[in-house]
Amino acid sequence: MRRAVLSFAFLLAAVSVRAQDTRPTFSVGTATAARGTTAMGSLVVPAASDSGLRIAVAVIHGARPGPVVAFVAGAHGTEYASIIALQRLISRIDARRLRGTVVIVPLLNVASFLAMKPHVNPVDGKGMNGVYPGDSVGTQSQRALALITREIVIPSDYVVDLHGGDLDENLRPYSYWFRGGRAAQDSASRALVMAFGLDHVFVNDVNPDAPNAGRSLSGQALVRGKAVVVAEAGRSGIVTPEDVALLVNGSLNVLGALKMTDRLLHAARRTTWLGGGGRAGGNWSARVAADSAGVFIATATRDQRVRKNETIGYTTDYLGRRTGDIRSPINGLITFIRGVPSMWPKATLVNVAPILAAPPAWVAP
Ligand SMILES: [Zn+2]
Structure with a gap:
């Protein structure tokens, strides 16, 4: 137990705030928040070869400067628990007490949500977590992700991507520690994954220099040097209070670990490590x-x-x-x-x- 507490304290030191954004206002899409306020608006994807799209966004610009953290859910628009969790997260963050800026996108793939179509965007059949960095002259998914890359990923210091079991997936909660072999970035990501607090963690190794490393949101953030957390809870179209609480509390824990709020963190529970993608010692x-x-x-x-x-x-x-x-x-x-x-x-x-x-x-x- 003592060993766990000590290593956790060490990890938190590794995420000492690395950015101090001092802008008096912070804008994402049509949402512009002054210091100490929350603004809501949209990222507007104009129509082109197919229909346009408005992606709702909340910007919480803390009264005091600090890092920029983006939370995104609903790339898969029927992973409902993660979408509901980010809706609820908005009102749980008090801009007057926040250090830094939080950007929240609860539902990226609006057409998937409305059509109850799992896995892909029914407008163009593309996965909205698989075509980063997007293409501003491509189909709806590509245009949307080009905007997300520019307005969400690039301005952020940390990216948290929430998922869950889709309509056809009976899933247990877990998070991913994505590693690109860059020691400082990997230890910052690990500290945030530990802070998030889910007790099962996949170890996923990525080669940031590989041509396809940036196709997912986590990969795109990783290749751009951001610390990344991916967490999943929810299953089969059900929204349980337990799954939503895991994701809301985990998100609040990330802000606490970054010292953006005064939230007290508990020492990490015992973690079960799982072999994910990449080689992870030959176990995947x-x-x-x-x-x-x-x-x-x-x-x-x-x-x-x-x-x-x-x-x-x-x-x-x-x-x-x-x-x-x-x-x-x-x-x-x-x-x-x-x-x-x-x-x-x-x-x-x-x-x-x-x-x-x-x-x-x-x-x-
Ligand atoms: Zn998903």
């Missing part, structure tokens, strides 16, 4: 994807530990005749499993993550 998550259309029935659940080749579900045709068993590809923890019977080719059926004793050294993927 494994997904099973459907090879055909049909019906999936889960027999295991989120947060269950499984062994390699253990059955986690089965598939049937539309008359209920069994067409196959789905088995875990590795020993590990089910971080999410398909939460609905609908199954199409390449649909993810399960994600199993290896449990790591400790985060291994960064290795270029």
Whole structure:
């Protein structure tokens, strides 16, 4: 316990405030906040080859200067718990007492939300967490992300990207520690992930010099030198108070860790480290994807530990005749499993993550 507290204190020292934005007003899109006030407005994506879009944004410009932190959710517009969490976060931050500036975008992918279409923007079929840095003359997703890169990512010192289990994902909460092999940036990100406070953390290694490293929001922020937190809670279209509280409290903890508020932080709980993307010491998550259309029935659940080749579900045709068993590809923890019977080719059926004793050294993927 003592060891945990000491290392946490050390990590907090590593995120000592690195920026002092002294602008009297702070603008994002149509929202301009004077010091000590909160302003609300929109990022306006004009129509071009397809329809335009207004993305709602809140700017909380603290009475005193400090770093700029951006919170974004709803790149996947049906990951509802994360969207509701950022709505609620706005009123939990008092601009008169804040040091620095907080920018909050609760819902990036408005068309996904309105159409209840998971994973992609139904206007152009693109993923809104996969085409950064965007393109100002591209389709709606590309134009929107070009604006997000310019107005949200570039002016920020820290970026927090919230997700959760989508309509078809039965997910347990976790966060990601994205590492690019730059020691100061990686330790600042780790400190914020620890402060956020979710008890399961994926270790994801990124090579910031790789051509595709900046395709996601976290990757785009990482290649631009920002400390990054990605956290997920919520599942299957349900908004539970517990999942929303994990994300709201985690976000407030980040502001406390950055000394932007006076929020007291508790020492980190015991962390379960999970192998994510990249190499992470040779241990990474494994997904099973459907090879055909049909019906999936889960027999295991989120947060269950499984062994390699253990059955986690089965598939049937539309008359209920069994067409196959789905088995875990590795020993590990089910971080999410398909939460609905609908199954199409390449649909993810399960994600199993290896449990790591400790985060291994960064290795270029
Ligand atoms: Zn998502």
